Amino acid sequence: xxHCACCEGHAFCIELVPIFxxxxxxxxxxxxxxxxxxxxxxxxxxYRAGDTGxxxxxxxTGRVKLFRLNAGGKEQVIRLAGPGEFIGELSLFSSLPLxxxxxxxxxxxxxxxxxxxxxxxxxxxxxxxxxxLDELSRRLENAExxxxxxxxxxxxxxxxxxxxxxxxxxxxxxxxxxxxxxxxQLGMTQETLSRKLSALQEEGLIRLKGRRKIIIENKxxxxxxxxx
Numbered sequence: 303x304x305h306c307a308c309c310e311g312h313a314f315c316i317e318l319v320p321i322f323x324x325x326x327x328x329x330x331x332x333x334x335x336x337x338x339x340x341x342x343x344x345x346x347x348x349y350r351a352g353d354t355g356x357x358x359x360x361x362x363t364g365r366v367k368l369f370r371l372n373a374g375g376k377e378q379v380i381r382l383a384g385p386g387e388f389i390g391e392l393s394l395f396s397s398l399p400l401x402x403x404x405x406x407x408x409x410x411x412x413x414x415x416x417x418x419x420x421x422x423x424x425x426x427x428x429x430x431x432x433x434x435l436d437e438l439s440r441r442l443e444n445a446e447x448x449x450x451x452x453x454x455x456x457x458x459x460x461x462x463x464x465x466x467x468x469x470x471x472x473x474x475x476x477x478x479x480x481x482x483x484x485x486x487q488l489g490m491t492q493e494t495l496s497r498k499l500s501a502l503q504e505e506g507l508i509r510l511k512g513r514r515k516i517i518i519e520n521k522x523x524x525x526x527x528x529x530x
Contacts, residue, residue: 315339315360315413318386321433329427336419341411342366348389348404348412355393355400356417361385364410367483368402379486381444382407382479391434394421407479452489460488461498462527465508469518477514 315337316322316330325333337360342348348359348366359366361383368380368389380402383389393400394417424431451460464484468475477484485495499516502508507524509517518524 315362318362319360319388320386321388321430321437324429324433325427332423333415333420336423337413337415339411339413341409342406344406344408344410346406348406349400351399351401351403353400355390355396357390358388358394358415358417358420359390359404360388360413360415362411362413365407365478366404366410367407367479368404369486370402377486379479379483381441381487382483384478388437391438393417394434407483448487457490457494457498458527460490461495461502462524464488465516465518466521466524466528468516469521473518473521475516475518477516481513 316333322330322333339362342364349355351370363385366383366389368383370378370380372378389404390400420430424434451463455463465475468477479487481495481499482492485492488495499508499510502524503510505523507518507520507527509519511517
């Protein structure tokens with residue numbers, strides 16, 4: 303298995319992840335001892351739905367797209383995971399195979415923790431288990447909110463909400479995913495997303511620059527669209 307120099311000693315990955323932040327140096331060393339490193343090229347599969355799990359993947363650099371495929375092969379993007387985030391965690395608590403697909407959207411380095419040994423450390427340090435549960439609760443809430451938005455919110459509302467979320471309070475947005483992936487995550491076609499972005503630009507609310515850069519020209523009016 304290839305190793306990445308940036309994960310030397312695996313300490314960097316451990317430091318990045320909030321679930322390990324409260325551990326002492328010695329405790330983090332124990333985590334590092336059950337960790338290996340691996341790098342993935344852009345477009346490389348990390349795991350597929352149906353694979354046997356039991357591994358926690360911690361992203362050190364790069365990004366990974368999590369998605370599912372319906373019976374017709376249409377892709378539904380679940381989320382995009384970046385540095386400091388972990389994936390594959392549900393398989394730690396279930397004997398069922400993985401249900402999502404994970405693909406690197408850019409060159410990505412990860413630290414990989416073996417599930418059985420990690421669960422032993424969870425029993426030894428309950429704070430790790432509690433933080434994992436806290437993170438899973440947040441993800442469940444986000445997923446429920448996303449389902450509610452897709453079911454009840456208009457296309458305009460969903461697009462405006464996503465732009466404001468990506469902006470982080472600023473004016474410039476560099477989309478962390480392709481417009482096709484964003485459209486999938488928002489529950490619409492790429493054509494619908496493109497038409498709505500063009501309409502918002504014509505109304506003077508945003509300005510499109512290149513494939514992924516967007517400038518918010520009128521934040522107040524964009525916020526009003528969420529309330530409609």
